Amino acid sequence: MIETPRLILRQWLPEDYPYFAQMSANPKVMQYFPKLLSRSESDALIDKFHDIIDHQGWGFWAIELKATNQFIGFVGLHEQATQFSFSPCVEIGWRLDHAYWGQGYATEAAQAALKFAFDQLVLEKVVSFTTLENTKSQSVMQRLNMTYVKDFQHPALAVDHPLCWHVLYQIEKNDFC
Structure with a gap:
């Protein structure tokens, strides 16, 4: 568990499933992802995130508001070995429910995840990427002091897919404040 002034980054709980399913079926939340997720796909994704955290001690953590104990999305780290x-x-990646956008939660949670990456995992560099059109996530990357590296075609999407083109950012340990 990781705490920030307003948030708790934690392992996934059974009560997170219906809230995450609602997020995953929301066209606004999923605008920059290839498709909306069905309930079973959403549940399977949580199961995957949960198992990775159980196995290695880190991954995409659920985010909970300290003030209300409300689940609001996820943030965390994921190893991309070959893709x-x-x-x-x-x-580093994040996805928050639309009701919690624009309040600094993604940046706050991502800063805590980066601190974990550099202090606990002793990483030298962390990357982040999103579609070219997702300027809100790119703004979070910039607030995290990440720097633009390049545009690239996502290998899991067809070259004619409208979300194929992505932007890559990175931050090195020495640039993390």
């Missing part, structure tokens, strides 16, 4: 031309690498 990308810039692999192997560890990525």
Whole structure:
């Protein structure tokens, strides 16, 4: 468990499943992902995240508001061993319910995840990527002091897919404040 002034980053709980399923079926939340997720796909994703955290002690953690104990999304780190031309690498990513956008939660949670990456995992570099159109996530990356590296085609998407083109950012340990 990782705490920030307003948030708790923690292992996934059974009560997170219905909230995450609602997020995963929300067109606004999933705008920059290839598709909405069914309930079974959403549940399977949580199971995967949970198992990775159980196995290695870190991954995509559930985010909970301290003030209300409300689940609001996830943030964390994921090893990308082979999928990308810039692999192997560890990525940082986040997805929050729309009701919690614009309040600094993604940045606050991501800063805590980066601190974990550099202090506990002793990583030298962390990357992040999103679609070219996802300027909100790119703004979070910039607030984290990440720097633009390049545009690239996501290998899991067809070259004619509207979300195929992504932007890659990175931060090195020495640049983390």
